[in-house]
Amino acid sequence: MGVEDIFEGTVNITEAGLAELDKIAEAQEKKLKKIQAQNKKRGGIFAEDTGDLPKSFERQQEESALQRIQKLAKDGKINLGGTGAPIQHNSSFQKAIDDAVARSTSKLDKLTGSKLGTDKLDNLLSFGKNPVGFMTNLFARQLPILGGILAVKDIVQFVIGELMKPGGPLQVNFRDIISTRLDAFRDKMVQQEILSGFTQVIYTTRAGTTNPRSAYNSFELFNNDKETLEDDFSIRVSKVN
Amino acid sequence: MITVEITKLTDYGKFRSKLRVARLQLATVQKQILRETVEKFLLPKIRTKMAQANYGRDIIASTIVSDVFIFEETFQVIIKSEVLSGDASFDIVRFREFGTKRHFIEPKDPDGVLSWIQDGERVYSKGHWVSGIVGLNLIKDTITEERENIQKEFQRREEQWFKSVIA
Numbered sequence: 001m002g003v004e005d006i007f008e009g010t011v012n013i014t015e016a017g018l019a020e021l022d023k024i025a026e027a028q029e030k031k032l033k034k035i036q037a038q039n040k041k042r043g044g045i046f047a048e049d050t051g052d053l054p055k056s057f058e059r060q061q062e063e064s065a066l067q068r069i070q071k072l073a074k075d076g077k078i079n080l081g082g083t084g085a086p087i088q089h090n091s092s093f094q095k096a097i098d099d100a101v102a103r104s105t106s107k108l109d110k111l112t113g114s115k116l117g118t119d120k121l122d123n124l125l126s127f128g129k130n131p132v133g134f135m136t137n138l139f140a141r142q143l144p145i146l147g148g149i150l151a152v153k154d155i156v157q158f159v160i161g162e163l164m165k166p167g168g169p170l171q172v173n174f175r176d177i178i179s180t181r182l183d184a185f186r187d188k189m190v191q192q193e194i195l196s197g198f199t200q201v202i203y204t205t206r207a208g209t210t211n212p213r214s215a216y217n218s219f220e221l222f223n224n225d226k227e228t229l230e231d232d233f234s235i236r237v238s239k240v241n
Numbered sequence: 242m243i244t245v246e247i248t249k250l251t252d253y254g255k256f257r258s259k260l261r262v263a264r265l266q267l268a269t270v271q272k273q274i275l276r277e278t279v280e281k282f283l284l285p286k287i288r289t290k291m292a293q294a295n296y297g298r299d300i301i302a303s304t305i306v307s308d309v310f311i312f313e314e315t316f317q318v319i320i321k322s323e324v325l326s327g328d329a330s331f332d333i334v335r336f337r338e339f340g341t342k343r344h345f346i347e348p349k350d351p352d353g354v355l356s357w358i359q360d361g362e363r364v365y366s367k368g369h370w371v372s373g374i375v376g377l378n379l380i381k382d383t384i385t386e387e388r389e390n391i392q393k394e395f396q397r398r399e400e401q402w403f404k405s406v407i408a
Contacts, residue, residue, distance in 0.1 A: 005380045008317050011315065012399050013399055015313070021260060025253055025260065036250065
């Protein structure tokens with residue numbers, strides 16, 4: 001039996017309310033999907049599916065912003081220019097641009113170490129990228145008459161080939177020059193002797209022992225792997241077009 | 242106020258799936274929140290008042306939330322208190338809450354006697370009249386007093402849950 005008392009109240013969030021909210025969201029989603037489909041149909045940038053809201057939505061916003069601007073112009077608060085409007089010279093803006101250009105040019109000159117314009121720097125970069133093409137263009141540009149008479153292109157290619165062959169001043173391969181080689185532990189003479197097989201160096205992973213299990217003889221290595229070494233250190237000629 | 246920001250088209254789908262989760266959980270969560278809120282904020286106050294009015298420990302301990310019902314826009318929480326007499330013939334809480342009229346008491350066994358200690362001496366009786374007791378209506382009154390606070394607290398927690406699901 002006992003005593004029973006009822007505490008009554010109202011709920012804030014109801015099932016009906018959530019259902020209504022879902023309905024609204026569904027309707028909105030459908031609307032947006034429809035716009036997206038229309039945009040796809042229109043093609044071009046409108047068809048890009050970036051996952052963002054449809055572009056026409058943004059366009060609507062932009063249009064409304066444009067209308068606001070036009071209203072301001074109508075009220076005489078801003079000047080939009082247009083036909084018949086006076087040309088407005090903004091000297092400070094132009095000056096700022098000129099200064100920026102001057103600054104960037106001087107920086108470029110510092111970078112290249114000489115008075116180079118952007119045009120010259122471009123030339124320099126193109127030479128690094130494609131020397132044959134650069135030289136061909138240069139000759140064709142600077143010596144148009146010769147180019148007409150002689151097969152300048154073939155000549156240039158021959159000259160460039162001569163310059164770039166192994167040992168030439170424009171050789172692009174890796175060059176192993178003994179006089180410039182650095183080794184922290186051996187002098188240049190010893191390095192060359194080891195390389196030529198006149199002396200031997202025993203490498204070991206254990207201090208105080210030359211047990212063949214843990215030691216490597218450079219002389220043996222030289223003899224055994226001579227072919228590999230020659231292949232590794234030989235100058236390879238690669239064709240550059 | 243809960244604000245849901247939609248910046249991408251896919252946000253609608255996400256929002257709706259969260260909404261579906263909320264709809265599924267709604268009734269269960271509301272029941273749970275109500276029970277917790279009443280047990281935390283209402284029952285301690287009823288029990289304190291009972292203790293102050295010299296209610297028995299059994300009565301205080303037996304005061305519980307027995308049921309919670311959620312309807313379309315309203316809810317009901319049933320607060321129950323029940324302590325039966327030795328032979329289960331009457332409910333003690335009922336007498337304390339609603340009071341009694343003047344009545345005659347006598348031993349159940351015709352050969353037996355009633356006995357109690359009065360002013361340090363044991364006294365006996367074959368039956369006598371007792372005055373009634375005033376009903377205190379503690380449970381009902383406390384519910385009336387705390388209704389608004391509990392309602393606010395419930396709505397706050399309800400909204401907190403909804404935010405956690407939707408956000």
